[in-house]
Amino acid sequence: MNRVFPHQEPKQKNGAVGERKKLVVPPRNSPAAAPSSSASSFSSSPSSSSRSESPSLLTGACTPVTIQQDSRAETEIEKLKKKVHDLTWELQRQKSRVEVTEKEQFHVATAAYRLREGINEATIILTEGQASEMSDNDEQTDENLIDHLEKACAKMIEKNRSLRRENKLLTEEFQKQEQLNKQNVEAYEQKNEELVECRHRETQLEHEIKTLKDQADRGRTMRAARAKQEQADREQVEQERATDNNHARQQITQLQGEIQRLSNHQVARDREIREQADELVSQQERITQLEHENQRLTEQLALERENREQAEERARELAAEGRAAQQEWITQLELENQRLTEQGRLEREARNQAQDQAREQAAQLQAAQGQVAAVQALNDTLTQANNGLRTRVEELQDQQNELQLRNNALEAQRRDNVDLILAILDAQQLRENILAYHYNVLLRQHDITRNDNEQLVQALVNTVNRHEDELAIVLCQMAEIAHIPGANDTNPRRSQPRSRPELRLVQNGSQRHSESLTRGGRWQQTIASRLLNDVLLLA
Structure with a gap:
């Protein structure tokens, strides 16, 4: 059966809001249940760690294959979480610099958006893979599971939107404070403390998504891209110097x-x-x-x-x-x-x-x-x-x-x-x-x-x-x-x-x-x- 989640997050491209992507739960053994290879680029954001209810709802109806996949996904998502933490710390460090350029801000924001998109796609793929392993005879269980998933997704989407709004407000406030840094240092420090608190809440929410991780290759690809970007930045800094x-x-x-x-x-x-x-x-x-x-x-x-x-x-x-x-x-x-x-x-x-x-x-x-x-x-x-x-x-x-x-x-x-x-x-x-x-x-x-x-x-x-x-x-x-x-x-x-x-x-x-x-x-x-x-x- 095909079910559509009505509260799916909108997909962004290059910092702009795009069209809503409909999430379809494919039938069992469907080719769509396999992990998608299109979500290869992702980055970090405080809103990427707001999905905490779905792992507890999916563990009861999963097969051993699903459990093995979940173990692999947990290992990979731990690596991704570490990368999210590193990227978040890098974003905070980049924001704390007084003389940060627009180009560096654009690269960091792009990386954060890609990581958020990757985590969303990992959540969708894990949900689709776990849903595809359910028995055809347990339709009532499937219906209950889908209802629970819808509720969980709605809660996670709501939290994600609230965090996105908060992150957007903080980003706009940071941009304003970046222009008035010398005239309003105290306000900038206050917003910085709010950003630290937000990162603390983000860290607490990240502990609740240990079973929603996927594909360690994406982490390696992200590290390679990050290393390439750092090399390019170093070359640019050396050239400017x-x-x-x-x-x-x-x-x-x-x-x-x-x-x-x-x-x-x-x-x-x-x-x-x-x-x-x-x-x-x-x-x-x-x-x-x-x-x-x-x-x-x-x-x-x-x-x-x-x-x-x-x-x-x-x-x-x-x-x-x-x-x-x-x-x-x-x-x-x-x-x-x-x-x-x-x-x-x-x-x-x-x-x-x-x-x-x-x-x-x-x-x-x-x-x-x-x-x-x-x-x-x-x-x-x-x-x-x-x-x-x-x-x-x-x-x-x-x-x-x-x-x-x-x-x-x-x-x-x-x-x-x-x-x-x-x-x-x-x-x-x-x-x-x-x-x-x-x-x-x-x-x-x-x-x-x-x-x-x-x-x-x-x-x-x-x-x-x-x-x-x-x-x-x-x-x-x-x-x-x-x-x-x-x-x-x-x-x-x-x-x-x-x-x-x-x-x-x-x-x-x-x-x-x-x-x-x-x-x-x-x-x-x-x-x-x-x-x-x-x-x-x-x-």
Whole structure:
């Protein structure tokens, strides 16, 4: 006889609900009672373990062949149950991953659906095989058995549907929680606990279907398919990891190119600094020459001042002697004139002789007056020389003012050079921060191992230290050849200590530099910063 079960589960294909499959109980010895080979694909689901009543109803009316088949089916279904448990655990593990892909979800859902379909078909085949072994004479028993089977199937179908609905709701909730995982972690954990409880109930229901298992070959086929799928997944993961590694290598190559470009720029900048240092050296030599010239002119001015003082003293002595001689001659002439006046009347006879003597005395007076004129001319010459020396002193004062202005300009240029060095250090620090930022971005984008992480950090540290060592060498050369005024206490105007905000800037910059690095790459203050601090302290 042919009986149709009206509450059979709908068959799904590729995740979609298909048409209902009618279950027909064939007559005894019918070819349809043999196990069907079409149900070769199955997977796991919480709803696949809800048929618990049918084994107790089928054991009483089975032949020894049926019992042997049931034993084989139990052995096979134990293997299938283990596989169901493994697949369920794999599904839970796949769901617990935050970064699971849609492709993996599709494979797991397909496997679960195939296992549910296989268990349904195994139940149908076992029911058909056991029903076909019943005696034709026990129609009443057959009718009762069919009624019991219908009730049992109805209960199992109802449980299966409720579990399907629950599983569907949990799946939808999981998909929603997968999209809002970062914003709603607590809700996701709650649903995960519900899923664990559902799996516990599923495990309890799986213990009730020990006699409903069939065909161990399907388990082997499922294991082979699972192994093939895992191999494909591993190959895909390795391919994706290789792609990510290639992308990381490309980014590292780009960073190395950027480092090379910055190094070339640093070399050009160092060349400019060396040229400016050469110009500073030439200007320092020019200042030295001007200082020597100023010293020579100062000595010459002192010598001329001494000669002028000696000439003035000699002129004063000559003027005093001339005035004394003139006064003496005038006194003698007055005395002689009085004597001649008194004796004029007495010595008329000696007038001619007296007149001759008077003419001689007048000649001597004229000679004395000539000496006085010579002394006056010498005094005028000394006055002119004094005026010339005063003019020369003013010119030397102007030259000294010009030297002072040049010294001020060189001091301003030196300060500009110090600011340029500080700007270079700030650029160096900015470049190191950029490298650290790119390094952190690389760490966030790619799952690099700890060894690769340490190697990348060491490479970046070596690159930065090499550039800083080159900068330290350039700074040492500049400190040696620049001859900064006040560095060796030769400039009295720089004897007092001066506060250096640039020094604080360098120290703060080094601190920011050290604080901006990641763990494993925290660098201490380099030799370039220490040498620059020493140069600034000397300046």
